[in-house]
Amino acid sequence: MKQRNEKLWSILILGLVNAGIIIVLSFLSPTFLTYENIVSVLKRMSELGMLAIAETIVFISGGFDLSVGTIMALSGLIAVQMYIFGLPFFLCILLALLGGMAAGLMNALLIVKLRLQPFIVTLATMSIFRSIVYGVLRGKTLTQFPESYLAYGDLTILGLPFLFIVLVIFAVLSTLLLERTYIGRHIHAVGGNEHAAYLSGILVDRIKYTVYILSGFISACAGLLFSMRIRAVIPDAGLNAPLEVVTAVVIGGTAITGGKGSIIGSLLGVLALFLLTNGFSLLNLNPFWQQVVLGLLLIYVVGREGITEALAGKKLKKRSHQAVRIDRAQ
Amino acid sequence: MNTPLEFKIQEKHKSLRNFRELPIFLYILCMLIVFSIIIPGFFSTRNFINISRQIAVVGILSMGMTLVILTGGIDLSVGSILSFAISIGGMGIPDGKSIWSVYPLVLGLGLLLGLVNGFLVTSISVPAIIVTLGTMNIYRGITMIVTKGKYITPIPSQFLYIGRGLTPFLFLVGTVILFIYITLFTRFGRNIYAIGGSEQSAIYSGVPVKKYKIAVYAISGILSAFAGLIFVGRSAFIQPQAGIGYEMNAIAAVVIGGTSISGGAGSILGSFLGSALMGLILAGLTMLSVDPYWQGLVTGVLIILAISMDSFQKLRSERRTL
Numbered sequence: 322m323k324q325r326n327e328k329l330w331s332i333l334i335l336g337l338v339n340a341g342i343i344i345v346l347s348f349l350s351p352t353f354l355t356y357e358n359i360v361s362v363l364k365r366m367s368e369l370g371m372l373a374i375a376e377t378i379v380f381i382s383g384g385f386d387l388s389v390g391t392i393m394a395l396s397g398l399i400a401v402q403m404y405i406f407g408l409p410f411f412l413c414i415l416l417a418l419l420g421g422m423a424a425g426l427m428n429a430l431l432i433v434k435l436r437l438q439p440f441i442v443t444l445a446t447m448s449i450f451r452s453i454v455y456g457v458l459r460g461k462t463l464t465q466f467p468e469s470y471l472a473y474g475d476l477t478i479l480g481l482p483f484l485f486i487v488l489v490i491f492a493v494l495s496t497l498l499l500e501r502t503y504i505g506r507h508i509h510a511v512g513g514n515e516h517a518a519y520l521s522g523i524l525v526d527r528i529k530y531t532v533y534i535l536s537g538f539i540s541a542c543a544g545l546l547f548s549m550r551i552r553a554v555i556p557d558a559g560l561n562a563p564l565e566v567v568t569a570v571v572i573g574g575t576a577i578t579g580g581k582g583s584i585i586g587s588l589l590g591v592l593a594l595f596l597l598t599n600g601f602s603l604l605n606l607n608p609f610w611q612q613v614v615l616g617l618l619l620i621y622v623v624g625r626e627g628i629t630e631a632l633a634g635k636k637l638k639k640r641s642h643q644a645v646r647i648d649r650a651q
Numbered sequence: 652m653n654t655p656l657e658f659k660i661q662e663k664h665k666s667l668r669n670f671r672e673l674p675i676f677l678y679i680l681c682m683l684i685v686f687s688i689i690i691p692g693f694f695s696t697r698n699f700i701n702i703s704r705q706i707a708v709v710g711i712l713s714m715g716m717t718l719v720i721l722t723g724g725i726d727l728s729v730g731s732i733l734s735f736a737i738s739i740g741g742m743g744i745p746d747g748k749s750i751w752s753v754y755p756l757v758l759g760l761g762l763l764l765g766l767v768n769g770f771l772v773t774s775i776s777v778p779a780i781i782v783t784l785g786t787m788n789i790y791r792g793i794t795m796i797v798t799k800g801k802y803i804t805p806i807p808s809q810f811l812y813i814g815r816g817l818t819p820f821l822f823l824v825g826t827v828i829l830f831i832y833i834t835l836f837t838r839f840g841r842n843i844y845a846i847g848g849s850e851q852s853a854i855y856s857g858v859p860v861k862k863y864k865i866a867v868y869a870i871s872g873i874l875s876a877f878a879g880l881i882f883v884g885r886s887a888f889i890q891p892q893a894g895i896g897y898e899m900n901a902i903a904a905v906v907i908g909g910t911s912i913s914g915g916a917g918s919i920l921g922s923f924l925g926s927a928l929m930g931l932i933l934a935g936l937t938m939l940s941v942d943p944y945w946q947g948l949v950t951g952v953l954i955i956l957a958i959s960m961d962s963f964q965k966l967r968s969e970r971r972t973l
Contacts, residue, residue, distance in 0.1 A: 385780075431955060435962045440725075440780050441902075441912050445954040448899050452947030459944060564788050567781070577781065607799075612792035616785040620777060627775030 328583055331574035335589040342596040350603045358599075360482055364474075364550055366595045367484040368393065371543035372559070372566045373573075373587040374488075374495050375536040379439075380570055381499065382532040383512035383579025387443040388428060389540040390562020391450040396421045396544030397554040398454050401463045410467050418541045424450060425537020429530045447563070455556050464553040474549035484546050488588075491539065496584045508532060512579025564612070568619040569594050577623060671909050675924045679931060686935040693938060700817060704885055706930035707819035710923060711878040712897060713904040714830050715765075715871030717922040720905055721834075722867050723847045723914030724779035728768060729875045729901055730894030731790035736760040736876035737883050738798045738891045750809050758876050764790060765872015769865030787898070794891045803889035814884020822881065823923075826874070830919045843867065847914030896947070903950045904929055907957040929953065 347354045372389045379386040400417035404410055424446065431442045476483040499505035510518040511528050519525045548554055569590035575582025594615070601611055621628065687694040712729050719726045740757030764786070771782045812818065834840035846853045846860055854860050875894075883889055908925030910917025932953070933946055 431959070435959050436966065437955075437958050437962055438912060441906075441958060442955070444899070444902070445951040445958075447951075448896075448947040448954075449951035452945055452949075452951065455944035455947070456942055459942070564784060567784065571781075577778065607796050609792040609795040612788045613796070616787070616789035616792065620771060620775075620782055620785040623781050624771070624775035624777035627777060631774050 390559025396541035421541020429533035703820035730897035733894035761876025769868030
């Protein structure tokens with residue numbers, strides 16, 4: 322019960338922060354609160370939102386996935402490349418999604434079968450997938466999508482962009498999965514204490530396979546949404562995703578040590594990032610300020626307890642023990 | 652005959668330890684022979700000097716990375732520190748500053764950024780991967796903002812000596828010898844292994860863990876800046892995008908060299924051989940006119956192979972003791 326209240330509080334605070342940014346930005350720029358600008362922000366946040374959903378599920382299970390952004394680039398590439406080869410388009414979509422799931426399966430196999438650490442595995446697979454994307458595209462941009470597919474990028478239903486509606490559907494489904502099914506409970510249990518989960522009869526390995534394959538699938542969907550929005554496949558898609566997604570997810574209250582977190586929090590985190598980006602461009606700041614601010618934000622959010630303690634200069638003993646615990650959990 | 656089982660295992664383990672670097676040494680020989688046969692012109696002094704210069708930068712980065720990984724941490728920011736140090740430390744070069752004022756500044760910047768990493772990792776209890784993912788982007792962002800993305804060129808010839816001929820490789824060998832000495836024969840080195848083996852036990856046995864951790868990140872920072880100086884000497888211009896993706900190569904060299912990614916086991920010599928093997932493979936692929944786009948694939952696969960081997964050995968010895 323206490324944890325539930327804590328979660329609601331952090332979501333509420335994040336919602337208020339977002340509202341605050343919106344109010345400030347609407348004062349700074351008259352074009353901010355126009356329908357066009359809102360639609361464009363919602364569209365742009367949809368693919369990163371999808372990646373954040375994937376990362377949240379992985380984080381709750383106690384894992385780490387640096388490869389989400391690269392799987393996103395890979396799936397768009399598979400779709401367009403297969404279409405160029407002359408396959409019917411629905412099959413290309415299917416293959417793109419399967420490709421994402423296969424990439425997730427590859428991560429899971431390495432993590433489960435060889436007991437490797439998730440972060441180093443996904444660091445390596447990130448490099449592998451990105452290299453495949455670079456090697457196939459060779460710096461080119463592919464745009465040979467059928468027009469009927471690209472039309473979804475501009476489609477709006479009841480005034481809301483189609484891309485955003487897809488994001489909402491995925492958010493609702495994965496929240497239901499995490500909160501209302503036994504799989505979700507097991508994911509929480511594995512992230513909370515893997516050994517205890519194993520001893521109480523949870524099939525830990527199967528949960529890990531589920532989590533990483535699901536993460537690959539959702540990232541592949543993100544890749545399709547991205548290609549609809551920008552009407553192309555580009556080599557550098559999702560290049561900054563590790564930083565952006567991890568930052569958004571931890572801002573949203575998900576613990577990097579696993580066991581707790583929420584999809585809605587992560588999406589509010591993504592929204593905050595996009596509002597900040599929007600604000601930076603309205604203020605005509607160098608776009609690299611965003612990179613700096615995100616990095617600072619990431620370290621601050623993960624370490625805020627440690628920072629307050631370090632500033633207060635007390636509880637030294639407790640802190641050093643905590644550091645050990647977190648390092649081990651990593 | 653009646654040796655206790657435990658003792659036998661220990662002995663076996665010990666002999667394995669002693670030859671930890673042997674397999675990778677054999678891989679290097681194999682690669683040398685294969686490439687020399689299939690690529691005309693591979694087995695030549697000029698080519699080897701070329702490869703040795705390519706190895707130098709990643710090799711020096713991997714020395715610092717080895718120390719960090721031995722303590723159970725990781726440093727994703729080495730590439731960003733490299734470009735930060737040379738781009739911002741080298742801003743005086745167009746005004747005619749000499750190496751005597753630029754080099755200390757560059758190394759000092761590297762030390763400073765490494766200290767920041769170490770301070771963040773130890774004092775606010777944030778995992779190293781998160782801290783350095785953050786600082787990697789912070790340092791890169793600041794570099795791009797301060798330099799406005801501009802290259803520094805031309806570079807006066809006094810800055811190029813360090814990158815000519817065999818000099819980079821000699822610097823690498825010097826660094827390797829220094830750090831082999833530090834890790835094997837000093838208290839500092841032994842304590843680094845102790846921290847990676849079990850941080851809790853190290854704390855209880857009175858090792859100043861915090862200081863040591865700050866020190867290894869600081870060393871990694873200085874070495875990144877030093878690698879940056881060699882990089883400038885080699886390429887003869889300074890670009891703020893330098894060093895993107897170098898953390899992958901350094902980590903690959905370290906884990907290929909047999910250092911355990913969870914800390915506590917590994918060696919400097921292994922990392923040196925690891926970077927040599929990677930340099931050989933990448934150079935061979937380039938000479939076989941494989942697109943440089945595929946280099947990431949090779950690095951990634953090598954990392955996975957290397958950590959799988961480590962894990963296989965662990966799983967097997969676990970089973971054996973059971």
